[in-house]
Amino acid sequence: MRLEDFPILKNNIIYFDNGATTFKPQKVIDKINEYYKEYTSNAHRGDYDYSLKVDTEYENVRVKIKDFINAKQKEEIVFTSGTTHSLNQVIFGYCSKILKEGDEVLISKAEHASNVLPWMILSEKIGFNIKYIPLDSNYEINIEDVKKSITDKTKIISLAHVSNVIGDIRPIKEIGSICKERNILFIVDAAQSIGHLKIDVEDMNIDFLAASAHKMLGPTGTGFLYGKMDYLKETDPLMYGGGMNSYFESDFTYELKNVPLKFEAGTQNIAGVLGMGAAIDYLKEIGLDKIHEYEYELKKYAVSKLKEVPNIIIYNEKSKSGCLTFNIDKVFSQDTAVFLNNYNICVRSGNHCAKILKDEIGATNTCRAIFYLYNTKEEIDKFVEVLKMQDKIYDNIV
Ligand SMILES: Cc1ncc(COP(=O)(O)O)c(C=O)c1O
Incomplete structure (x- = not known):
């Protein structure tokens, strides 16, 4: 979707932290x-x-x-x-x-x-x-x-x-x-x-x-x-x-x-x-219906691709927005986020200001990717590829 409208994308960044804030056209x-x-x-x-x-x-x-x-x-x-x-x-x-x-x-x-x-x-x-x-x-x-x-x-x-x-x-x-x-x-x-x-x-x-x-x-x-x-x-x-x-x-x-x-x-x-x-x-x-359809499609695609990755816990497979909340089993969410950052991939880690949700989901901290109109399936492929290299997480943290 009209990626050329977003000048910041020239920086070659994969930005999935759209729940925190979005890029500007x-x-x-x-x-x-x-x-x-x-x-x-x-x-x-x-x-x-x-x-x-x-x-x-x-x-x-x-x-x-x-x-x-x-x-x-x-x-x-x-x-x-x-x-x-x-x-x-x-x-x-x-x-x-x-x-x-x-x-x-x-x-x-x-x-x-x-x-x-x-x-x-x-x-x-x-x-x-x-x-x-x-x-x-x-x-x-x-x-x-x-x-x-x-x-x-x-x-x-x-x-x-x-x-x-x-x-x-x-x-x-x-x-x-x-x-x-x-x-x-x-x-x-x-x-x-x-x-x-x-x-x-x-x-x-x-x-x-x-x-x-x-x-x-x-x-x-x-x-x-x-x-x-x-x-x-x-x-x-x-x-x-x-x-x-x-x-x-x-x-x-x-x-x-x-x-x-x-x-x-x-x-x-x-x-x-x-x-x-x-x-x-x-x-x-662009139209909100089109945007919603697109970001939900990206979420479903990410869920299906993550099935190929070992040790991934997804907390919200069923929800129908562009939001994907996950962890690598036994890895601190911030370590996962820092690891992804080494590959220019931005996700949010932590409790996302919803501090009492931990009582329900049994996890204090998670990683969150929220897809938006300028994200692509190719970016998700890269994200999945990096998560597959999870055994390198602690090597790569500097
Ligand atoms: C569900 C929800 N409510 C409220 C807020 C607060 O928004 P803001 O920081 O823009 O005031 C956020 C921000 O992440 C949010 O996700």
Whole structure:
């Protein structure tokens, strides 16, 4: 798929760490350069042409995201620094106001730190209970277990669309309709699905959705939070300052701007937002269905080729994304990653910020390859060839 669009690939690198961050196509880099070279200025603050151009470009990205996830209005899109910021914004800005002692919040043991720790911190203050939806024998979430986990006390379900270690695609639409029926708030962490799968917040009954630009071909340091307007109106900002207030006076009276600007205090990551818009254009040009089909095909290919390699443990053979999590039996995952790096192959090793998943899969550390649109079967062949030389792992580590 259009490998020539990604200038970094000239470095002859095999990059499978797409769950951590993705490479950027030239169009995204160009857009960021254009802003810095042609019309650098602040947003929502100037009355001159450059600034008005920035306002238009910046607000156009809101529209692009609205269309990308099928939100009802552009004001339902808040620019943030990424998924972590977005989840914290919802949890501390909104959930803190609706939860009380004894309520239940459902998550899973496969969630990323940013969908676990904020809940832990908030529950210490409020006294609600965090419950885990059980994972099945493939470490995935199935709808029956979601139904069984819900009680009269369940107020919120907060789950990743695609988990970042197992790579299972959760039944978001079904969970969304159950939440709607039972009046449960539904929060979706889309860090690993944005840029891979179609998301329709209306059809899927999602109340809040968190995403990062850098995991969908865009720049780091930017992302967005989607929220249903009624909820966003009730959400308190995490930060206060310039750009988000209508006035404040010496007698301590003040008024905040409307949604979404009340959440965007201070100078925003304007270059990042414009780059995120260019990434969305690029993804739409190729088509998310095509991207998903391609990366899942690569995962299936990798699984079949790894069967030829001795001592490989695969933790997520069944999951239907581009995510492959594995170990070489009795080899520390970081040693495997360093060994692969000697051949210019990048995988992630460790716990992938999903630190309680070890209770389920029985491994504290694993290697993770997440395939994306610029990866190829030839790269997987090379990866498999290197893993076949596993008896050299400790010779090659320098
Ligand atoms: C499932 C999941 N949620 C949240 C995050 C956090 O994303 P960010 O670091 O961009 O805020 C990640 C990052 O790896 C992730 O995989």
